[in-house]
Amino acid sequence: MLDSVSRIELLYWDGCPSHPEALRDLRAALDELGHPELEVALVEIATEEQAREYGFIGSPTLRIDGVDPLPPPEDEPPSLNCRVYRLRDGRYSPTPDPMDLRDALRRLLPRSVQEA
């Protein structure tokens, strides 16, 4: 049943120090949702060319089956930089709000996985 999740990816650029925290938050959200077994693939984006190829607008970026669960503004250009997130209280952050992360996972993980 878990095969219905094809891929959870965390795209990162090594020039930004935020991806370890983002990975911790992502793993905590998966644990909270009862799925510590789901794997997260770390995908390094190292060049501007790769950023364009992947539509990478900043580090870290989460993709679930290729979909960004926290979609950025449409005009955000691909770039090697730290991605700007806003927490629920409006503060700026280099990582997503953990509650947004958890809600996005609930929304995007296939129902078969959520009910497994």
Added chain:
Amino acid sequence: MSLAIGAPAPTFTLPDTDGIPTPLHDPDSAATVVVFTCNHCPYARAWHDRLQAVARDYLPRGVHVLQINSNDAERYPRDSPAAMAARVNAGEFAGPYLLDSSQQVARAWGAAVTPDVYVLDAHGQLVYHGAPDADYHDESLAAEWLREALDDVLAQRPVARTETQPVGCSIKWLS
């Protein structure tokens, strides 16, 4: 390599967002804070309000805070002079926001990330280098490392904590 504690800081004059040349040294300053920052970095934005509060709180005590953007604005348009001016005009800065378009100042100071915080005493010698405080998420920390360094300088005591690890986005160097 970053400046050594106790070393004289390299001097500069940089334009603010109105193009007005702004020198590092103000002869009336009891201390000077230099922050390498920018528009596009979430770390710089997360700490921004805390740094502006320091600028406002310490100005009456003779502390001047200069904030410098050294990023390559061509590759990172959100750090363009126009974008800098828009933030200044919106009242987001409590002191001058300076443009280091050649990046010579960032290189001379050994700045590496945004925000990267330096404190100079009245003689222009470096007495603190590092982060504003220990956690960009925690506003209650109120840039306490920076405030502690300033309090020591203003009391003419040796600065107790002279160096911490700056945390933030890498400065975007010209290619």
